[in-house]
Amino acid sequence: MMTRLQSHPDPIVQVKGLKTYFYTEEGVVPAIDGVDFEVLRGETLAIVGESGSGKSVTSLSIMRLIPSPPGKIVEGDITFNGESLLTKTNAQMRQIRGNKISMIFQEPMTSLNPVYRVGDQIAESLKLHQGMKKKQALKEAVRLLELVGIPEAERRVSQYPHELSGGMRQRVMIAIALACNPELLIADEPTTALDVTIQNQILHLMKQLKEKTNTSIILITHDLGVVAEVADRVVVMYAGQVVEQGDVYTIFENPKHPYTIGLLESMPSHKKRTGKLKTIEGVVPNPLHLPPGCRFAPRCEFATDLCRSEVPAVITVGQEETVRCWKYTERWEGNLNEHSAV
Amino acid sequence: MSIALFEAQKEQETKTDEVLLSVRNVKKYFPVKGGLFDRVLAHVKAVDDVSFDIHRGETLGLVGESGCGKSTIGKTMLRILNASSGTVEFEGRNIFSLSEKDMRGLRRDMQYIFQDPFSSLNPRLSVGESIARVLRIHGMSRKSEREHRVQELLEMVGLSPYHIRRYPHEFSGGQRQRIGIARALALNPKLIVLDEPVSALDVSIQSQIINLLEDLQKQFNLTYLFVSHGLNVVRHISSRVGVMYLGKLVELAETDTLFAKPQHPYTQALLSANPVADPRQRDEKKMVLEGDVPSPINPPSGCRFRTRCPFATQKCAEVEPAFAKVADNHFVACHYPLN
Ligand SMILES: Nc1ncnc2c1ncn2[C@@H]1O[C@H](COP(=O)(O)OP(=O)(O)OP(=O)(O)O)[C@@H](O)[C@H]1O
Ligand SMILES: Nc1ncnc2c1ncn2[C@@H]1O[C@H](COP(=O)(O)OP(=O)(O)O)[C@@H](O)[C@H]1O
Numbered sequence: 073m074m075t076r077l078q079s080h081p082d083p084i085v086q087v088k089g090l091k092t093y094f095y096t097e098e099g100v101v102p103a104i105d106g107v108d109f110e111v112l113r114g115e116t117l118a119i120v121g122e123s124g125s126g127k128s129v130t131s132l133s134i135m136r137l138i139p140s141p142p143g144k145i146v147e148g149d150i151t152f153n154g155e156s157l158l159t160k161t162n163a164q165m166r167q168i169r170g171n172k173i174s175m176i177f178q179e180p181m182t183s184l185n186p187v188y189r190v191g192d193q194i195a196e197s198l199k200l201h202q203g204m205k206k207k208q209a210l211k212e213a214v215r216l217l218e219l220v221g222i223p224e225a226e227r228r229v230s231q232y233p234h235e236l237s238g239g240m241r242q243r244v245m246i247a248i249a250l251a252c253n254p255e256l257l258i259a260d261e262p263t264t265a266l267d268v269t270i271q272n273q274i275l276h277l278m279k280q281l282k283e284k285t286n287t288s289i290i291l292i293t294h295d296l297g298v299v300a301e302v303a304d305r306v307v308v309m310y311a312g313q314v315v316e317q318g319d320v321y322t323i324f325e326n327p328k329h330p331y332t333i334g335l336l337e338s339m340p341s342h343k344k345r346t347g348k349l350k351t352i353e354g355v356v357p358n359p360l361h362l363p364p365g366c367r368f369a370p371r372c373e374f375a376t377d378l379c380r381s382e383v384p385a386v387i388t389v390g391q392e393e394t395v396r397c398w399k400y401t402e403r404w405e406g407n408l409n410e411h412s413a414v
Numbered sequence: 415m416s417i418a419l420f421e422a423q424k425e426q427e428t429k430t431d432e433v434l435l436s437v438r439n440v441k442k443y444f445p446v447k448g449g450l451f452d453r454v455l456a457h458v459k460a461v462d463d464v465s466f467d468i469h470r471g472e473t474l475g476l477v478g479e480s481g482c483g484k485s486t487i488g489k490t491m492l493r494i495l496n497a498s499s500g501t502v503e504f505e506g507r508n509i510f511s512l513s514e515k516d517m518r519g520l521r522r523d524m525q526y527i528f529q530d531p532f533s534s535l536n537p538r539l540s541v542g543e544s545i546a547r548v549l550r551i552h553g554m555s556r557k558s559e560r561e562h563r564v565q566e567l568l569e570m571v572g573l574s575p576y577h578i579r580r581y582p583h584e585f586s587g588g589q590r591q592r593i594g595i596a597r598a599l600a601l602n603p604k605l606i607v608l609d610e611p612v613s614a615l616d617v618s619i620q621s622q623i624i625n626l627l628e629d630l631q632k633q634f635n636l637t638y639l640f641v642s643h644g645l646n647v648v649r650h651i652s653s654r655v656g657v658m659y660l661g662k663l664v665e666l667a668e669t670d671t672l673f674a675k676p677q678h679p680y681t682q683a684l685l686s687a688n689p690v691a692d693p694r695q696r697d698e699k700k701m702v703l704e705g706d707v708p709s710p711i712n713p714p715s716g717c718r719f720r721t722r723c724p725f726a727t728q729k730c731a732e733v734e735p736a737f738a739k740v741a742d743n744h745f746v747a748c749h750y751p752l753n
């Protein structure tokens with residue numbers, strides 16, 4: 073019954089049975105607890121979930137940037153182009169991070185160095201990873217700033233981060249991330265701190281870049297609007313686990329997991345402008361005291377004794393979707409007919 | 415536009431809605447200090463000549479990008495900040511000319527709920543103490559009466575009496591927002607300014623708080639000014655919506671009209687940039703606004719939006735467009751309104 077998603081012929085990233093735990097004074101936080109997904113070449117994979125669901129820890133695990141202690145990858149594997157990242161030395165990882173995988177963080181101000189001109193920061197990356205000479209690197213920096221849509225790039229290269237707006241700083245971060253022509257770009261909430269008109273510019277830019285360079289993208293966000301805008305496939309996380317994954321149309325039009333359904337229904341939209349919003353009652357569980365069975369059970373309207381006592385397995389439904397929920401298994405009593413498609 | 419013109423236009427409207435609060439030509443400039451002697455070098459024109467009404471029992475939404483002056487107008491309107499000029503009338507009284515003492519009485523009627531549920535509660539007071547203190551300051555002297563009221567308020571916002579003795583750090587973001595709401599309700603206010611009340615919360619928690627706010631509004635005939643940059647939330651909760659840009663109100667209309675037929679180019683751009691949770695609509699042509707919002711210290715001449723407006727002409731650089739009526743209940747500040 074424990075069917076696993078069929079592997080694609082040549083994924084760029086495979087995350088297999090990943091567990092990343094934090095050993096804190098209060099106890100063990102299973103931040104990532106058995107996560108499986110793949111990133112296909114040239115696709116944008118969105119990871120969505122509430123704060124604390126493990127989105128950032130997933131991306132830091134792929135980058136091998138989990139702070140240790142207190143964090144540790146305790147089980148599973150992550151492969152990049154078929155090779156395990158967990159067996160690489162630190163020196164090898166630095167090479168990969170600079171040249172093949174780039175990451176954009178949520179808060180651009182904290183990841184740019186305030187005392188260096190933005191042009192020098194981009195050029196530094198080019199000198200380091202592509203072995204360019206200073207003059208050539210600065211010229212390339214201007215080109216990259218133009219590529220990410222910064223007006224007056226010639227003037228901007230010699231400015232300091234605080235002289236730029238939030239949106240421009242985020243675009244500089246993208247320029248730095250692109251400096252090495254990465255095969256994979258991980259963007260962790262790249263637009264969360266930005267206004268919608270600026271967010272729109274950045275999303276537009278990411279779409280264009282994907283078309284131009286065929287970079288694979290992992291986009292982490294809690295905003296379903298952003299997901300609908302740019303993702304090809306979607307991974308939905310809840311309390312450290314993947315509860316559902318599928319292509320973007322299926323997730324929005326035919327979601328399976330009660331949590332995904334609840335999330336979509338609780339969004340205000342003009343179609344349901346009048347009347348009450350649906351809600352998911354309750355709050356996410358404390359990671360130190362996770363419920364024994366399904367982690368969503370305390371908030372799920374369908375929860376049964378089975379849900380409360382046994383962890384649901386990951387089930388493949390349809391072509392490419394997985395869902396972690398007892399409802400879609402033959403052990404579900406009662407409303408099998410309603411879901412006879414599974 | 416002149417205040418007389420604005421009033422005249424208002425007159426023509428069928429007067430079914432009772433005005434609870436009216437804002438006229440309000441300006442709030444913050445001094446920018448610097449240099450050797452800490453002189454005032456310039457002013458941030460955070461709110462620059464804004465006029466609108468709030469009707470009793472309605473929810474007026476206020477949207478716009480970060481820094482456009484939403485919070486400043488909300489705070490100035492309640493005299494949490496002192497206005498640079500203009501008037502605000504609450505139930506017919508100009509609150510800017512009231513004495514501190516009279517103002518204190520009025521403060522019960524007007525509450526402000528802050529953006530950040532984490533920072534707006536005193537970490538050293540239990541939830542019960544936090545609310546009881548508000549009650550005591552405003553004259554509820556009997557302890558048993560206060561305790562009873564605290565319990566009633568917590569129930570109203572969906573918290574159990576068990577929470578009374580807990581401290582803010584023991585609550586989740588959504589719960590803290592509920593506590594903030596309970597505290598604001600303590601004195602039976604008429605008007606509440608809700609400044610980004612759900613922006614810091616997860617989607618599944620946002621809808622819980624929005625439903626709560628709507629229930630309370632019905633139950634107590636509350637009037638809300640709902641400030642947010644989340645367009646979908648504003649659309650859901652507001653009866654009318656105002657759009658701000660760089661210290662100015664650029665459009666004000668009934669919610670459905672504003673979203674269906676925006677007439678200001680900025681409103682149109684803002685709506686178009688708002689991501690829609692429907693992947694089938696992603697390829698629809700979007701209006702991508704170039705550039706960033708200019709500095710509120712030195713805003714562009716004429717129309718402030720002209721540096722990013724695709725329709726700008728010479729006139730837009732020279733003449734400031736009036737905030738004028740284009741239809742019933744619909745005001746727009748643009749020389750060339752759309753449609
Ligand atoms: N105390 C202050 N001193 C100086 N400038 C201020 C002060 N408070 C606000 N401002 C400035 O006034 C302008 C309007 O700020 P305001 O906080 O009203 O924006 P907002 O629309 O609420 O933005 P956000 O969506 O980010 O909350 C901004 O340029 C801001 O920097
Ligand atoms: N350095 C750390 N030490 C202890 N716990 C951590 C650390 N980083 C993350 N966590 C915990 O891991 C879980 C997942 O966090 P994170 O991946 O950052 O969530 P998000 O989905 O919001 O990005 C949370 O319970 C968080 O508290």
Ligand code: SF4
Pocket residue numbers: 329330331366367368369370372373374375376379380384396397398399
């Ligand atoms: S396993 Fe049970 S409790 Fe969990 S989501 Fe499915 S139905 Fe709900």
Ligand code: SF4
Pocket residue numbers: 678679680717718719720721723724725726727730735747748749750751
């Ligand atoms: S007045 Fe001119 S610049 Fe301003 S919004 Fe209208 S068309 Fe654009």
Ligand SMILES: [Mg+2]
Pocket residue numbers: 127128260
């Ligand atoms: Mg995160």
Ligand SMILES: [Mg+2]
Pocket residue numbers: 484485486529609
């Ligand atoms: Mg604000």
